[in-house]
Amino acid sequence: MHAHSTRSTLGRLLITLGCVITVLLVLAVAGCGDDASTVTTAAQEGLQDNSGDGKSLTLLDWGGYDTPEFRGDWDTEHPDVKLNWVFANEDSEMYAKMQSGFQNDLVRPVWTKIYADQGLVQPIDTSKITNWGSIPKKMTDHVTYDGKVYFVPTAWGLSSILVRTDKVTTMPKSWADLWNPEYKGHVSIFDSGELGFVVAAKVLGFDPTNTTEDQRAQIKQKLLELKPNLKNYWSDSVALDQEIAAGDVWIAAGAWTTSLISASTNNIPVEYITPTEGVFAWMGGLGVSSTTKNYDLALEFIDSYVSTKAQAAVGNAWGLGVANNDALPLLDPATVTLLKLDAMGTLDSLEFLPPVTDDLRTAYTEIWTEVKAAQ
Amino acid sequence: MLVTPPGAALLMFFVLPLIAMLLFSFREGTFSPEREMFTLRHVVHFLEGRDVQRLLWESALTSAVISTIAVTLAYPLAYYLAFGARERRNILLLLVLLPAMTSYLLRVMAWKIILGSEGLLNTFLIWTGVTAEGFTGLLHNRNAVIVTLVYVWVPFAALPIFASLMRIDTRLFEGAADLGARPWETFGLITLPLSLPGIAGAFLFVFVPTLGEWVTPMLVGGTEGVMFGNIIQDTFTRGLNWPLGSVMSLAMISLTVVLLGVPVVVYRSFRKVRTRVA
Numbered sequence: 001m002h003a004h005s006t007r008s009t010l011g012r013l014l015i016t017l018g019c020v021i022t023v024l025l026v027l028a029v030a031g032c033g034d035d036a037s038t039v040t041t042a043a044q045e046g047l048q049d050n051s052g053d054g055k056s057l058t059l060l061d062w063g064g065y066d067t068p069e070f071r072g073d074w075d076t077e078h079p080d081v082k083l084n085w086v087f088a089n090e091d092s093e094m095y096a097k098m099q100s101g102f103q104n105d106l107v108r109p110v111w112t113k114i115y116a117d118q119g120l121v122q123p124i125d126t127s128k129i130t131n132w133g134s135i136p137k138k139m140t141d142h143v144t145y146d147g148k149v150y151f152v153p154t155a156w157g158l159s160s161i162l163v164r165t166d167k168v169t170t171m172p173k174s175w176a177d178l179w180n181p182e183y184k185g186h187v188s189i190f191d192s193g194e195l196g197f198v199v200a201a202k203v204l205g206f207d208p209t210n211t212t213e214d215q216r217a218q219i220k221q222k223l224l225e226l227k228p229n230l231k232n233y234w235s236d237s238v239a240l241d242q243e244i245a246a247g248d249v250w251i252a253a254g255a256w257t258t259s260l261i262s263a264s265t266n267n268i269p270v271e272y273i274t275p276t277e278g279v280f281a282w283m284g285g286l287g288v289s290s291t292t293k294n295y296d297l298a299l300e301f302i303d304s305y306v307s308t309k310a311q312a313a314v315g316n317a318w319g320l321g322v323a324n325n326d327a328l329p330l331l332d333p334a335t336v337t338l339l340k341l342d343a344m345g346t347l348d349s350l351e352f353l354p355p356v357t358d359d360l361r362t363a364y365t366e367i368w369t370e371v372k373a374a375q
Numbered sequence: 376m377l378v379t380p381p382g383a384a385l386l387m388f389f390v391l392p393l394i395a396m397l398l399f400s401f402r403e404g405t406f407s408p409e410r411e412m413f414t415l416r417h418v419v420h421f422l423e424g425r426d427v428q429r430l431l432w433e434s435a436l437t438s439a440v441i442s443t444i445a446v447t448l449a450y451p452l453a454y455y456l457a458f459g460a461r462e463r464r465n466i467l468l469l470l471v472l473l474p475a476m477t478s479y480l481l482r483v484m485a486w487k488i489i490l491g492s493e494g495l496l497n498t499f500l501i502w503t504g505v506t507a508e509g510f511t512g513l514l515h516n517r518n519a520v521i522v523t524l525v526y527v528w529v530p531f532a533a534l535p536i537f538a539s540l541m542r543i544d545t546r547l548f549e550g551a552a553d554l555g556a557r558p559w560e561t562f563g564l565i566t567l568p569l570s571l572p573g574i575a576g577a578f579l580f581v582f583v584p585t586l587g588e589w590v591t592p593m594l595v596g597g598t599e600g601v602m603f604g605n606i607i608q609d610t611f612t613r614g615l616n617w618p619l620g621s622v623m624s625l626a627m628i629s630l631t632v633v634l635l636g637v638p639v640v641v642y643r644s645f646r647k648v649r650t651r652v653a
Contacts, residue, residue: 092613099406118406185511193613232515232597239594246493248511358407365614372601372609373426375433 052293056082072310105292113355121287123148151285156321162255174276190254191233193368399621434603442581449532457540515597532577539573
């Protein structure tokens, strides 16, 4: 009996000790979250830092952008610099990574403004970018905040509506036509709260960057009314291409030019329309992290990326819009015709998706979640 | 207990993350400057969201349907493996488990190919003349999710049932036959009741993972097949709202505990009653 009670007391002591240690550990782990803010504050003082050894650059990027041709003459000019590519599939992934203290030199987001707002990237000294003058003003304006340039545009792409001309009876002409009951069950929309929000806002005549609570309720209601027309939400453009080819999806909202090229290559009758409210365009740019220790080297890399040669390679390979005007004559004429990519005219008529701020992001994510959950 | 390796593993990989998630639910934000602040607003937000709560409940129902169908289909499979296979048992067991050894994603994509409007099933139906144009409603809805997940989980459901069937003493069957029981009576009065722990285990085994599923609903569910896991995933990754995501995850865990705890409590009290009566 005596031995038994000693063991149970010991047991209880161990359990209590274990619980205390657990709670302390968890609090310590949870408290580690403010590493990012300390790093950022310290980084503000240490901008344009060149104390690094210049031997390597770490890039946070989208898959495929590491293609050697896309960086022009970089490899021959800097053979001894090691490039470390870390890939992400989405803007939110990149953003979360950097906010969690990831140490990189360069990042290529589409959500440009939010990085600047949060102090994750530092201003770019454009005097060090030799190709800066060849980049259209419309693009450079998009990445200039408070008079400072925070990103160098590297590519833009279209987000419009791709239609299977042989399946629809009436061709859609605008974003508002997505709601046409004729297309019931055959519309697919990009699974992004951002696009849904902006499209619904535009269709209702609101300014997406400046909505009141009542307007947001109307946007949500409008999106709920779209649901009967939807077949599914697409997030992977390759899967979307398959569904368009199979004839399940007649209208792809928010489709990219890669889907147009894919369908055309497979001889599927499609049309990439220009909606009356306007085509949306996304724009990606390279930014330099606030914590980099290779500031000048990073700028040199950016310069190589926006060189004429490199930009022509990007445009021809993926049919993306280029940032360097001098690259336009070098683009494959077939691509230019297919995408109606004839320089300034097209660029002027484009509307870049509004810069994402934290408030906008929270608003549209909440609405999208509720729309998806509703039956 | 806690200083033993299994106890430590349980602590580190189960208890710690749960407590971390619990603490996270009361944080103000994920990356914002005031993120460390204590707040109940995410809990309130979740409790006010009727649509999301209903989706949680509907996902639980969908999982229950999937589990029931999977167990029903797995039972004959396990039965044959236990009593019918004899020498070929090991090979057949391997064949049953073989799909489970291939990529999960590939198996889901296979169903996309089968159920698509120009897929295998429709092509077959058109070829046999059952229908002229094929059914477009096979894919991108809740039924597609159910079919795909049943397919994925049947091999796993068969295993616990198989294990509990193997434990039955076969002399009971002989005894029953001697006493004049017909085969279906033997099954209903001896085999089935004795394999109930296996059935319950198989049900649990399928129910818990399918409740949190989001990949299959995303690929084959369309808009109708969206499950609670998709909402959690969206909230964490696109919404970058980790506190709200934590609240949702804990809600799902709590619902699972309640749903599964109720039968256990009922079973235990039922057993107590029976023992007392006996």
